Amino acid sequence: MFTHDTLLIGGEWTKPQANRSSPLSVVSPATEAVVGQVPDAGEGTVDAAVTAARTAFDSGRWRRLGTQKRAAVLERALDLLDARTDEIARLVTAEMGLPAVFAARKIPGAVSAARHLLHLARSLPESEVRDTPFGPTAVLREPVGVVAAIAPWNGPFNMALAKVIPALATGCTLVYKPAPETPLDAFLLAEALHEAGVEHGAFNLVTGGRETGRALVAHAGVDKVSFTGSTEAGREIARVCAGRLARVQLELGGKSAAIVLDDADPAKVGRALAAGLFANTGQTCSALSRILVPAARLDEWTDVAVATAESFVIGDPADPATTLGPLVSRAQRDRVLGYIDAGRADGATLVTGGDAPAHLPRGFYLRPAVFTRADNTMRIAREEIFGPVATVIPYRDLDEALTIADDSPYGLHGAVFTENPERATRVARTVRTGTFSVNSFTHNTHAPFGGVKQSGIGRELGPEGIDSFHELKTVNLTPETAPHFD
Template identity: 40%
Template sequence: MMREIAGVPVPRLNSVYVAGEWVPATGPAYEIVSPSTEETVAEVVLPSVTEADAALTAATDSKWGRLPVEQRAEICARFCASLEARFPDLGTVWAAEAGMPVRYSATLHKYGAAGAWNSALASAADALRDDHRSSLLGDVVVRREPAGVVVAILAYNGPVVTMATKVVPALLAGCPVVVKAAPESQLIMRLVAESAAAAGFPAGALSILCGDVEVARQLTADPRADLVSLTGGRVAAQEIIEATRGRFARTHLELGGKSPALILDDAPLDRVLKSLVPGATGGGGQVCAALSRVLISRRRHDELIDRLRTAWQGLRIGDPFDRETAIGPLVNPAALRRTEGFVDRARAAGGEVVAGGRRPEGFAAGHYYEPTLITGVARDADLAQNEVFGPVTVVQTYDDLADGLRLANDTSFGLAASVYTADRALAAEAASAIAAGSVAINTFGPAVSAPFGGVKGSGWGRESGPEGIQEFTELKQIVFGPGV
C-alpha cells in the first residue's frame, strides 16, 4: 500500500530520474527520518555512481543545446507550471523530511522560486540573442553558446528555489543538466523529477539524483562535466576546485555568508523589525543569505535589544505542518549539535544570551532549538565570523558610520547585507562600501530577477536574472571578412 504524508502519496523510492527515464537505483538503502518527530518517514534506495555515469553519458549525447531557445523555453515553462501546481505538496514533503515550516515554504516558493523562473523564462531570448558589432576586420557577431554539460549540486535548504535560480537558467542556456541534490531532499526532489518527466524533456537534457557524497565526487571529477555549479559549503567547494582544476572546468560556487544588517541611527526601529525578523530567522536560520549579524550604534544598542528580545521570544516554535509555526526543527542531529556548539562557545567567551539559547521545553523529540539572540561577543569571535546555519543571531555595536562599515566587512564572507536608514544618499554610500553580492535597503534580499552571488569567501559566479542564464554560456566571436 502506498504511504501518505499529510495526504501526499509517497511511493517506495527505489528508482531515479535519469535522462528522461525512471531507472532502478543501485545505491545503498536510506531512511528518511523526520526532524520533528525523529521517526522514519519513508525508505529509499539511493542512486549510485552507476546512475551518475549513465546521466553524464546521456547528457553528453543530448541534442538539447541544438533546440531553438524558444523550444527550450516552452519545455521549461511546462516544467515550471507543473511545479507551481504542486507547491502545496512540495511544501508538505519538505516539512516532513527537512523540517521547514509550510508557512515558510509557501512564501519562499511563491515569491522565490516562481519569481526566479518567471524572470528567466521572460528574459531567455534576449539574454541569448546575438550581438552585432563592427571591427577593422569586418562585421562581428558575438554569440552565446551553451557551456556544455552542467553538474548542479543543491543543498537541502531550498532545492526548489535553487532549481529556479540555477537549473532552469542552465537549461534555457542550452546546457544538459545533471542535478545532484542532498540526501535530505529525497521526497521533494522526487516530486520535482515527476514534474520534469511530465514536461517532456528530451533524452539527456535533465537528470535528478539525490545521492551521497560519492555520487557528487564522481560527477565533479568526470571530464564530461564542463561546468560544476555548487550551492553549499566551503569544504565541498574546495573538493570541487581540486577535482576540476586539472581540466580547467568552469565552476560556480555559492558558499553561504555571515550577512550583516547595518542599522543607522536615523532608522525607525519599528519599521526595521518588519523585515529584519524574517530576514534573520526565516527557515530557522538555515538560509545562506540570513541576516545573522545585526549591527547597531552603541547609543541605540539597549533600545534595539529590548525590541529584538520581544520579537524573538514571540516566534512560534513547533510542528512544521502547522501553518502558524515560524521556527521548525533543524534538519538533523549534526545541525543541532553545531548550533549548540556555537552558543556554548559564545557563552564561555562572555557573550550574553538575550533570548533563546537552549532546546525548547515541551518537545520530547525533534531537533528543535530556540531562536537565539546573543550580544557582547568580540568582533573576532567564532559566532561573529562563521556561519552557524541555525537560528542564532548576534548583535554587535559600532561607534560611527565608518566603524559600522568596517564591522559589516569584517568577515571572510560577502554574500548579502541589509542597510536600514531614511537617507537615500547615505544608503547608496553604505551599499557601495559593503563587500557583498547583494545589498538591500530597508528590506532583505536578494531579488530573484537580478544577478545574485558572492564575493570573497562566499564564492563566485551569479545566478538569476538574464546574467544568470549567460553564466552558463561561452562567448564566441564570428568575424565576417571581405566577400561574405
C-alpha cells in the same frame, strides 16, 4: 512514506547499480521519523547519468532546438509543477521542516521566479553581429555543455529551479543532485520535466550523499559545476574542477552584517531580522546574523532583537499556526548548540533562547538565540552558524561600523537601516558584498545573486544567471556571410 527506488537517467526511470542498492532514509526534523527513502547512487550510476547527459549534448538535438522551443517545453513543465504546488509544499515541509505557512507561499513563488528566468532566456539574443575594424564579427551565445547542478537542503525546490531552468533553457544538459536531507521534491521536478518533453538525457536525476556528489563533480564528462552549499565544500569543488579547468559557479556561506544607524526605524529593523535572520530557523546563507548597533544604544537595540526572536511560534511545521520549525537534522542542531557554547565561553552575553523548547521533546527544535556585548573577533561573529543565532555588536561611529562589516571572510549579503538616503547610499556602496539591502532584508529573484570573497564565484538569477550557462564564441565574418548570423 515517500519511497523511490529508481532515478531518471537517459529518459528512463532506472534502478541504481546493485552494489549501491541500500536506500537513503529521509528523516523528518519535526518527528525524527523516517518519512521517505531514495536510492543512494554510487559512482557507476553517476557515470551512467553523466554519460546520458554527454550523449544528449553531443547529439545536438536539445541545444539546436533553439531558445524559444526549449522555453516552450520548460513552460509546460512549470505548468505541471504549478498544478502540484500544494503537494510540493507538503513534501518540503516534511523533509526539511519549513513551516507550512511559508511553504504555501515559497513554492508558488519559486515557480513564478522560474517563469521570469524563462522570459529572460527568451530575451537574450543567441547571436549579435558587430562592426569592427577587422570586418563584421558575430558573437554567439552557446551552451557551456554538461552541467552538474547540486542544490542545498535549506531551499531545495526553489534552488533546484534556479539551476535547472537556466541550464536547460540555454541548451545545456545536466545531472541534478539534491541534498541527501531533502531529495523528495526533486522527483516531482524530474517527473514534470520528463512529462513535458525535455529531450531524453538532457535532464538526469541522481540522489545520494557526499560520495555521490564527489563522483559527479570529479567526472571528466562534466563541463560546469553549479553548487550551492558550504564554503568548505565549495573549496573542495573548486580544487577538483581546477584540475581539468571545468567551469564553476559557487554560492557559498555568509556572515552578513545588518548596520543599524542612530536614526533607524525599530519596526523596519525588526521586520528585517524576522525575515532575514530567524526565518527558515536561521538556515539561510544570506542571514543578517551580525547586528551592528551604536554603542550608546546597545541595550535598546538588543531589546529589538530579543523581541523579534521571541515573537515566533515554534512548533509542528505542518501546523498553520507555526512560524518557526525545527533545524533540518540532529547534526545541524548539535552544530548550532556548539556555537552557543562557544559564544558563552568567549564572553558574549546570551540574553534569550539557545535551548530546546520544553513543550517539544521530539524533533530538532531550538529557541532563537540572541547574544549581546559581543565583538567581531568571537567565533559567533566570524563563522557561519546556519541557525537562529543573532550576535549584537556595538560600534562607536559609522567608520568603525563599516570596518566591522567588512572584517569578515565572507561577502554575500548585508543591510543598512537609516532614514538618511545619503548615509544609506554611502554604506551600500562601501560594504564589500555581492548583495545589499536598504531598510529591509530582500531576496530579489529578478536580480543577480551571489557573493564575493569566500561567499562564492559567479551569480544566479537575473539575466546574469542565464548568461552564466553560456560560452561566448567569436566568429570573424566576411560581408557576404554576416546576414546569416543576424
